[in-house]
Amino acid sequence: GAGVSQSPRYKVAKRGQDVALRCDPISGHVSLFWYQQALGQGPEFLTYFQNEAQLDKSGLPSDRFFAERPEGSVSTLKIQRTQQEDSAVYLCASSSDDRGDEKLFFGSGTQLSVL
Amino acid sequence: EDQVTQSPEALRLQEGESSSLNCSYTVSGLRGLFWYRQDPGKGPEFLFTLYSAGEEKEKERLKATLTKKESFLHITAPKPEDSATYLCAVGLRGYQKVTFGIGTKLQVIP
Numbered sequence: 001g002a003g004v005s006q007s008p009r010y011k012v013a014k015r016g017q018d019v020a021l022r023c024d025p026i027s028g029h030v031s032l033f034w035y036q037q038a039l040g041q042g043p044e045f046l047t048y049f050q051n052e053a054q055l056d057k058s059g060l061p062s063d064r065f066f067a068e069r070p071e072g073s074v075s076t077l078k079i080q081r082t083q084q085e086d087s088a089v090y091l092c093a094s095s096s097d098d099r100g101d102e103k104l105f106f107g108s109g110t111q112l113s114v115l
Numbered sequence: 116e117d118q119v120t121q122s123p124e125a126l127r128l129q130e131g132e133s134s135s136l137n138c139s140y141t142v143s144g145l146r147g148l149f150w151y152r153q154d155p156g157k158g159p160e161f162l163f164t165l166y167s168a169g170e171e172k173e174k175e176r177l178k179a180t181l182t183k184k185e186s187f188l189h190i191t192a193p194k195p196e197d198s199a200t201y202l203c204a205v206g207l208r209g210y211q212k213v214t215f216g217i218g219t220k221l222q223v224i225p
Contacts (some may be wrong), residue, residue, distance in 0.1 A: 004158070031211060042202055042215035043159065056212060091158050103149070106158025106212070 002026065005094050005106035012113045021077045021110045025094030033104065034067055034077050035091040043091055048113045049075060082114045117142040121203050128223050131192045136219045138203030139185040146206040148186050149213055150179050153200045157215035159215075162188075162201075193223045 005024040013019050025032050031050055035043035045059040051072035060067070064072075064083075069075040077085055089111045093104040119139045129133055141181065146224035147166050163172045165181040172179050176197065178189040188201055200220045204213040 033212065035215075042204075042217045045212045045214065048211050050211070056210070073146070093158070103161035103164065104159075106160070108156065108158050114158075 001013055004094055004105050006048055006090075006107035007112050008110060009108065010111050010113075012115065015114055015115075016081050018078065018080045019082055019112065021079075021090050021112070023075045023077070023086060023092030023094075023107060025071075025073065025075070025092070026096075026105055029094035029096050029098060029105070032075050033093045033094040033095075034059075034075070035093065037089045037091055037109070039088075046077070046090075079112075082112075082115050087112055087114045117205070117207065117214060119203060119205055119214055119216040121201075121219050123219060124217065125220045126222070128221070130189075130194060130223055130225050133189070133191045133193070134205050135190070136188040136201055136221070137185060138188070138216055140203075140205050141184075142205050142207055142214075144208035148181055148206040148211075149206065150186070150188055150206065151202040151215075153195070153202055153218065157200055158170045166174055193221075195223045197221065198223045 005048045007022045034046040037043045047067045048056040049069040064080045066078045089109040093106045095102045095104050118138045122137045147164050150162040153159045163179040168183045170181050176191050180187050200218040202218045204215040206213045
């Protein structure tokens with residue numbers, strides 16, 4: 001497909017469990033972003049990659065959150081020891097631009113529910 | 116502190132009833148202002164980028180405008196398929212990330 005693909009679409013985790021969320025960006029896109037969207041809110045920035053380099057991780061809420069993009073394409077967002085407040089939709093977006101001027105293409109997100 | 120505020124939070128229109136959504140921003144060094152549309156269960160979909168005060172862009176029934184303090188998304192003669200949440204976002208100079216507002220949930224009734 002030509003779009004950004006995220007998996008799984010839904011994830012239910014027990015509190016304290018580790019989870020891994022995957023993002024397949026559009027082929028050739030340099031920039032990749034992770035956002036967190038709580039119900040009824042706008043997306044909140046988590047982290048940014050340019051190719052394989054993580055250039056901005058200022059939005060990661062705690063050291064339980066970790067993201068990687070080892071080969072500059074697929075990215076994984078990992079959340080360790082999940083808490084109920086981690087319940088949200090996690091959105092991945094990619095862009096062909098490295099200046100931030102181009103539009104972002106978003107995936108449909110992974111809805112995480114922590115019980 | 117950089118802020119993006121959207122109003123109203125929700126808007127209900129009759130089909131064909133034109134209106135405007137507001138996005139006000141307080142940021143240092145605006146790189147660009149972005150409008151996105153988000154349907155339930157989907158990620159945001161890009162609509163427009165505006166870079167400088169006075170700039171306008173149009174797409175079908177939508178027109179976005181920008182001043183030094185706010186942006187408007189004008190919807191002319193809306194149709195039910197225009198129902199969605201409209202998100203405003205700002206990008207700052209020196210940063211690749213964009214900061215989103217809370218959105219305006221638009222419902223167009225036939």
